[in-house]
Amino acid sequence: MPRLAANLTMLFNEVPFLERFDLAAAAGFSAVEFLFPYDYTVEQLRDALGRNKLQLVLHNLPAGNWAGGDRGIACDPARVQEFRDGVDQAIAYATALGVPQLNCLAGIKPANVADADARRTLVENLKYAAPKLSAVGIRLLIEAINTFDIPGFFLNRTQQALDIIAETGSDNLFVQYDIYHMQRMEGELAKTMENNLPRIAHMQLADNPGRNEPGSGEINYHFLFAFLDKIGYQGWIGCEYKPAATTAAGLGWAAAYLKR
Template sequence: MPRFAANLSMMFNEVPFLDRFALARQAGFEAVEFLFPYEHPPESIRERLDGCGLRQVLFNAPPGDWAGGERGTASLPDRQAEFRAGIETALRYAAALGCPRLHVMGGIPGPGQSREAARARYVANLAWAAERCQQEGVLVLIEPINRHDMPGYILGSSDEAAAIVEAIGPERIALQYDLYHTQITEGDLTRRAERLLPIIGHMQLADVPHRHEPGTGEIAWDYVLGRIDAMGYRGWIGCEYRPAGETVAGLGWIERFRA
């Protein structure tokens, strides 16, 4: 049976962030993920995890100036020191939260920047981050993101991601396989997942096209999740979707798979 983790950056937005942990537990989740924890001391988040009996399974490294449109710094020129400092900050949070995985965003190269040079920086920075995180028992993840939602993002396909994983080493870096982004960009969800299974370190879901909960769009979730379970994936699947309405009211889809 698939194991689902609530994404607290998108779900339970009816209450402040630190109150979402309790709502996730009440809704039957045993694990959570979120985008960025850095507005809150790690001790405060750990207190909520422990108090609710939840596991932290994933969060993102600092992305640069998120409000200003940045989506990671790994591919950007003259940002290596900032990137490395961000990884160290993320590792402090990972240690405090007992989190084994860290998603490292690559960034959006600016106009006039060479994509080839940006990719070389991206891979070099990822290699450093993967080695540094491995020292702390944390697995680096990379995620292809569709270019409708994030135009210009440095990593756009699962084949590109697989090549990077192979180059750096699957013992240090893995693929974050997001079914929403993959459906928009590439499709062929289940055969692609089966082919990439050896390098998949985490999955996420949302329906297409509006990024709401399963059952609101075009993906055949009974088939897709059934096949993922049958192929032997035993990791977490993060529910990284924007609820179409109130979060709990939209959770009917999950009961079928829990049963």
């Protein structure tokens, strides 16, 4: 049985962010995730989680100026100190809110940076962050993202992520496997999950095309959920999709999994 977490950046976005926790709980979710907590105080987020008995299972490290087009800074040689400062900020939020894992977005490679320099910067940043998170009991994740939705995103295939993890030599670095992104980039979803299960700490979902709710496109989630049970996946699956209409109207696919 998959453990589903509502991605509050994308779900229930008909209402202000802090009200989305209430709607997620009312819909039957026991856990949530979102991109960033940094626009809110720890107290605001702790209250929203606590009054709804929700667990926060994931958020991202600071990723630069999101509204200005940044999609992560970890591969940018000019922003290493900014990255390191962000690690400390993320740890402060995660430890206060009981978050077990943080995702690092590699970012879009700057046009004036060579691939080798971007990779070296990413590896060194991960070598810095992984032990700092390990010291406070938090896992560090990296995520491959498709280059159709985010052209130029530096980390875009599962094997690339695994190679970078191997290069860091860290035992506290894992894959966040986004089913939608990897369907667009490489397919072979089930076999990739099975082959790399020990390194996959978290998953996210959306259907393709459209990035809408499961059942709206070509990905057979009924099969994948049964397959994940079969191979023993124990992590959370974040529902990071764009509701085709309202969030509540599109949650029929999840009804069997949201009985709390």
